[in-house]
Amino acid sequence: MRRDDHDSSLGAFYYEAVDIKAGRGWEEREGSKPKFKRHYALQIMFYRDLLARVQGYAPPLGRIINIDSETEEFPCADFEADYASSLREVKLVAANETSEPVLSSVCGQCEWYRKCRRWVEDTRDPTGLFFVGKQKFALKERGLATIDAIAEMDVKRYLRGPEKIPGLGEKSLERMKRRAQVMLAGKPEIRPGFVFPQAEEEIYFDIEDDPTQGLVYFYGMVLQDGNGRDEFMFLQADGPEEEENTVRLFWEFIRAHPRAVFYVYSHKERSTLRALMERYQLDPAVFEQYCGQELDLYKFVVDHSDWPTYSYGIKQIARQVGFSWRDPDPSGANSIAWYNDYLKDTSRKELMQRILEYNEDDCRAMIAIKRYFERNA
Template structure:
């Protein structure tokens, strides 16, 4: 059996994690984790979105999506040769490269390839091409150019709104980054090396690992090799320069702080902070450490809040609030979007804003910047509910505290993640659900919308635990500042 063909999806995976490509090619299915329900939901919803977008096309359309791959490849060649205006489900090939663009459209220079995506085609912060999308469609453009069927530097994305955004592979992606064509060429070379088994690939711990079928296998590898990416904040991109002075957590822990110097992409202060975190991870008796006064605000009435969102539908559907008062029992209040649409989102948002107004004298807490971003976006979508100034007042530093910002900037923990789940569990909190997680709750909501009974209660219970976990972390941080330790802290089992 020969080497697999290089596909656009393979190049996207390589951009994100080359270890996944190596394991897909050489790892064997027995070591894979089961595909999570959330990932299956993404696949299903992605296909449904693709069908909805492509189903709107009018005019002369050659639709090959129901055929087998060999027939699709033959019919694609015939349709392109005949100048078909629109081809769906195409298969194109050149040498060891195969491409399966969702859509080919005729242009004056031949056919141009597009993929349909449920996200935005451009990065929101920079307005640049989304690189994980670009490498896929660049692959199709290069194939079309090589077989003389279309321009080699033009391709595009049909985004979540149905708008077509064209990518020009000849322009630079950013300062010193080369062009989109350069990025494709380098990934193609590396993909061939990985498929041939040449050159080592190494896993790296990241937020994306949770959805990967190789997560258990790679986590065991990372633990066995004492990999540097087990240190929070130390990702794949800066592992290489840091490994020039130490290639394991224990090695970095043993480094003399006075001898540490700035490395490419890593300033000396940041490097010393990583070394401090490494020392905590390497010491089995270590607990959390406060590096500066935490100054967690205290008030007679304190509220932890959290939102749940469905990124596929683009709505925030649940707002949860955990109230603690000196003179009353703690209590949970929530507002749920009764319909999975703009109207339901607006009503729940209005109820949440009313709740903030009702308790404007309380001290508010959340964990991570997501809540601020979500409320700003909600205000822009529903300006009739409140104005932007009110959102900024809610999150003003004198009345609202992001506990994650405190954790990340002013503390260090002997943990590989500073997320709410890792921190709260280490501080003794336990979620009621056996499978807690934001991805799981999105999948539950999808099934709830489809009519499955009992899931609304599960979603609400999960959100209640999230805000209670925030309260537990808040109490633990105060204990750490007051006593120098957290009595209930327990490191996770290896």
């Protein structure tokens, strides 16, 4: 709790809650402006609201102390509307008056996930389709209450006049209709017109990191070439103090493979490497080399296919093509938990082995997805 000077109902001063975090508040993503983490901000906004009810004053800035012991600020006005909306939803939950669920790719770690997914499947809810989300409420207002209705809709009917759906143009509605038809058919649709780059090597690459600590602790790569090579390689940091040395070794790995294609399944690898380059003043020419060699399979999947699933994340898509993970509960969140347990007791080598196998399976899931596209081009 911090005391500062400003008139309030308490006197010529007020109190402000400053939260201590195990990560950083401001984050940058390639091609977009820096943003303050929403979940950090909403927590501060809640504290600010509680204090304002007591002292009659709410400061214009919110603050955290980040993992580097630095104070970070954000304008509270940027989150006022979001906070008010979130507070209304929480009050509905507390009053047992919740609206129906919205299924999305972030739901997998929630304890209500299975129940919500069953409800979505049983009711044929539109959020059973990829990238519908909260748009389903606007769809339902126009009578498009199920996947079946979306699959049969006359798109032009909803482009103008009183039945126009806000925020959804012809292209978006056509894509939604096609995804609904794919869902009803129960099999993926691969669209023609794509090619994979020809290269001497293919490297399927996946990072394990703990964003709460700003720590990258594992780099996994499956290397394949035209001569039958199929090798899993990895670099791991046995503790936070080894992060710099590990990323420097990976920089040398990139430098040693100038004619490879690096396959990933998100923007995370590129943005993480950029942040590490800036943190440790690594050679930017190597990073630019990597960017020129990277292919994001997630973007490829979204651009060139439709699937009978609500999420196009790697776990959902790879399972659609018959791939399975060795671990009974594979997830990035679990990888972080295993690593933090390992840091508490580094004699537990089985935890690092579990991370290794999980990471290798993520890499091999990418291979399975790429091969499926090649077979069904």
